Amino acid sequence: MEGYSNKLMEYFLHPRNVGEIENPSGKGRVGNVVCGDIMELYIKVENNIITDAKFKTLGCGAAIATSSIVTEMVKGKTLDEALKVSNKAVVEALGGLPQHKLHCSVLAEQALKAAIEDYQSKQAGGARS
Amino acid sequence: MEDTKKIYLDYAATTPTDPEVIAAMQPYFFDSFGNPSSIHSFGQDAKKGIEDARQKLASFLGAKPAEIVFTSGGTESDNMSLIAVAHENAQKGNHIITTRIEHHAVLEPARLLQKQGMKVTYVKTSKEGLVDPSDIKKAITAKTILISVMHANNEIGTIQPIAEIGRIAREKGIYFHSDAVQTIGHIPVKTDELNVDLLSLSAHKFYGPKGVGALYIRKGTRIGNYLYGGDQENGRRASTHNTAGIVGLGKAIELCEKQMDAEAKLQIQLRDTLIREIPERVQEVVLNGHPTQRLPNNVNFSIRYIEGESLLLNLDMLGIAASTGSACTSTSLEPSHVLLAIGLPHEIAHGSLRLTLGRWSKKSDVEQFLHYLPEVVEKLRAMSPLYHKK
Structure with a gap:
């Protein structure tokens, strides 16, 4: 497809970390069926470090590739480090995105943040009980 | 060709x-x-x-x-x-x-x-x-x-x-x-x-x-x-x-004046093979358009839980060229106005696949396509957060 880098096609055709994590530490779901892209991102957190990340995505090539690469980028990072992973970093990691596909990278960033927030809110809830 | x-x-x-x-x-x-x-x-x-x-x-x-x-x-x-x-x-x-x-x-x-x-x-x-x-x-x-x-x-x-x-x-x-x-x-x-x-x-x-x-x-x-x-x-x-x-x-x-009738006859056979076989091989698909009052060469299905561009790119990797009404192939991010006008919800419109036949289409083309389609759909559905295998 026009505007898709070789790296993006590689992540689209052979996506890394597809699937769900059983009993994830955090789960984020963003997008909606109207726009056509839905991303689910699962993380496992141990000692404040993301030890595993997986995704499921309904969407175009860019949506699948961005969600896949973001799971790779955050593995081994602390939560604070992971929160700093921006959509720009995702775009750069894929070797660029066509202009009208940039929103996919924003979704990937939002899915990651949602998963981390889910984890943090569970932690806060746990502390209270 | x-x-x-x-x-x-x-x-x-x-x-x-x-x-x-x-x-x-x-x-x-x-x-x-x-x-x-x-x-x-x-x-x-x-x-x-x-x-x-x-x-x-x-x-x-x-x-x-x-x-x-x-x-x-x-x-x-x-x-x-x-x-x-x-x-x-x-x-x-x-x-x-x-x-x-x-x-x-x-x-x-x-x-x-x-x-x-x-x-x-x-x-x-x-x-x-x-x-x-x-x-x-x-x-x-x-x-x-x-x-x-x-x-x-x-x-x-x-x-x-x-x-x-x-x-x-x-x-x-x-x-x-x-x-x-x-x-x-x-x-x-x-x-x-x-x-x-x-x-x-x-x-x-x-x-x-x-x-x-x-x-x-x-x-x-x-x-x-x-x-x-x-x-x-x-x-x-x-x-x-x-x-x-x-x-x-x-x-x-x-x-066309000379060949059209014979070509249409053959294309209708291939078209109807696709219309019959796609739902046999892939579950949860919907035929778009009229079952009989349609062009001899046109097939259009919505395939649930997947998105059209992903489907097209995967088929392209296998050497198969098709088309979709998904928004993701346009810069407008809106799915096909035709599919919305016939009442398809957005998520079904995004998963549409159009196959159109012509003068050089062969039975083996259709067979090859039918052979590859299930594995491509399966791969994308395995990634889809909306799909739960029945």
């Missing part, structure tokens, strides 16, 4: 130019290169090529050669029909009727005319994409000057009851235009039987070259000129003729 590893299932997007058409065009680049408007022999040679093509197209349509205007393609013919008819007949009325499933080449000029003060009614269709002629009738007002309904839809293949709509238009003395870009060269199109006053067509949809088309304009139709600065095409469309292209169009329509 000789590449046996690649399978082309996107003939509605464009067709290859038939080698016989290319051969017919060849002399008009160097030997008969003259400007057809020139009176010397070089010009007259070229002019003869154009007039032969005009005769061939007129014969296919059952029309008179003088009723044919050559254009740059379907888009221009559609634009011209709406804009030049609306402007020329503005004194008579300010209302146009069309449908929600027209090509953008009709819808966009309709919107432009709305900005200029014209009123436009967009008639709905059934969920199979059929226009009800009585809906057209109901939309007519004393101010209606033009009705435009496509002959067959480019996405879902539904063939409209054009003759009946044309009869209604004629009774009321309203001009009737039909975009026949998808039907010309594939099914019979006779302007008198269809009761049309204007009809658009494009050569590259029936094995002719790109960049050339025609507009049939019934004798006596009041229509303004469209391009200015020359008296080509009786002044209706100035610009030096695309001689080779027009000759190619003529050859292409001549071949």
